[in-house]
Amino acid sequence: MLRIFRKNKNKPGAVQDVQLRPAEQSGLDPLEQRLEDTRRQLGKRLGALLTGRSSIDEDLLDEIETTLITSDIGVQAALEIVENLRAGISNRVITEPKQVLPAVQAELFELIEPCEQFLAVDEGKKPFVIFMVGVNGAGKTTTIGKLAQRFKEDGLSVMLAAGDTFRAAAVEQLKSWGERNDIPVVAQNTGADSAAVIFDALQSAKARNIDVLIADTAGRLHTQHNLMEELKKINRVMGRIDPEAPHETMLVVDAGTGQNAVNQAREFNQAVGLTGITITKLDGTARGGVLFGIAHELGIPIRFIGVGEAAKDLRPFDAGSFVNAILPID
Numbered sequence: 504m505l506r507i508f509r510k511n512k513n514k515p516g517a518v519q520d521v522q523l524r525p526a527e528q529s530g531l532d533p534l535e536q537r538l539e540d541t542r543r544q545l546g547k548r549l550g551a552l553l554t555g556r557s558s559i560d561e562d563l564l565d566e567i568e569t570t571l572i573t574s575d576i577g578v579q580a581a582l583e584i585v586e587n588l589r590a591g592i593s594n595r596v597i598t599e600p601k602q603v604l605p606a607v608q609a610e611l612f613e614l615i616e617p618c619e620q621f622l623a624v625d626e627g628k629k630p631f632v633i634f635m636v637g638v639n640g641a642g643k644t645t646t647i648g649k650l651a652q653r654f655k656e657d658g659l660s661v662m663l664a665a666g667d668t669f670r671a672a673a674v675e676q677l678k679s680w681g682e683r684n685d686i687p688v689v690a691q692n693t694g695a696d697s698a699a700v701i702f703d704a705l706q707s708a709k710a711r712n713i714d715v716l717i718a719d720t721a722g723r724l725h726t727q728h729n730l731m732e733e734l735k736k737i738n739r740v741m742g743r744i745d746p747e748a749p750h751e752t753m754l755v756v757d758a759g760t761g762q763n764a765v766n767q768a769r770e771f772n773q774a775v776g777l778t779g780i781t782i783t784k785l786d787g788t789a790r791g792g793v794l795f796g797i798a799h800e801l802g803i804p805i806r807f808i809g810v811g812e813a814a815k816d817l818r819p820f821d822a823g824s825f826v827n828a829i830l831p832i833d
């Protein structure tokens with residue numbers, strides 16, 4: 504069981520200790536190990552601010568605020584958290600330094616818990632279409648491979664659409680994931696129209712009664728207007744076959760881009776209306792705090808986190824495990 508502090512909504516600063524059942528855990532490396540850099544950046548620095556302290560003062564709150572801001576949580580979210588701590592102190596709910604970390608943990612958990620919404624494939628939609636978007640190198644194609652394997656293991660039939668027609672290597676990359684897992688990949692030549700490839704794939708998936716179709720797209724910057732328009736076109740074209748498709752529009756962002764990940768999420772959301780986000784490469788960055796920035800500003804469901812290159816390293820986002828891994832309370 505996982506222990507986490509939750510806010511007591513009626514009393515600023517007050518927390519209660521609750522037990523949660525983590526979503527998925529057996530046989531995997533503990534998340535703390537994979538998120539070690541972020542834990543050092545956030546949890547350890549906050550812990551160090553409080554060690555050996557006998558009282559709480561305004562300097563401490565300032566230092567907490569700085570630590571949160573420099574951990575990519577975002578200025579607004581950091582200010583709100585510290586404001587809530589201040590309210591707890593002035594109410595005399597928080598009177599001792601040892602109450603501060605549990606209160607911060609409870610604030611972080613409260614902020615991000617609404618984004619814990621697992622991606623449920625609706626088997627009534629055949630195929631359930633997942634449309635993957637994001638900037639270059641964010642981890643889209645790798646995430647598709649990992650997702651495909653996960654769905655297959657769950658007993659679903661999967662098809663992939665090689666909608667990244669910019670680079671020959673992109674099609675090869677997808678095909679090799681497909682071959683490894685015995686999953687069909689619909690592709691055309693480099694330079695083909697991405698919307699046409701995805702249209703064909705959707706038609707074929709429908710004809711073959713496939714459960715899940717995952718469409719890859721070329722990486723693009725949210726500032727490239729024409730390329731963002733192309734995503735809208737792909738959406739329209741899919742709509743001709745199934746007005747409800749795509750059922751999930753998932754942004755893939757690299758956690759290491761820090762605050763820029765929040766900008767990407769905002770812009771892609773404006774262009775194509777995101778229904779989910781996957782945040783990759785949390786294993787190689789200290790900037791995992793950005794999940795809170797995304798949660799605070801956009802509130803879009805965080806479906807998965809990538810904590811390594813292997814398929815098992817794509818984990819469903821579990822708010823309690825995440826917060827506990829980066830800010831453990833002894």
Ligand SMILES: Nc1nc2c(ncn2[C@@H]2O[C@H](COP(=O)(O)OP(=O)(O)OP(=O)(O)O)[C@@H](O)[C@H]2O)c(=O)[nH]1
Binds near residue numbers: 638723
């Ligand atoms: N360590 C680590 N590496 C990852 C993770 N996710 C993806 N990668 C690596 O990131 C690199 C880029 O991944 P791709 O999947 O090719 O990214 P992409 O978004 O498809 O890139 P483009 O198609 O060029 O836009 C690859 O070397 C992946 O192995 C992760 O969670 N952790």
Ligand SMILES: [Mg+2]
Binds near residue numbers: 645673719720721722
């Ligand atoms: Mg790719």
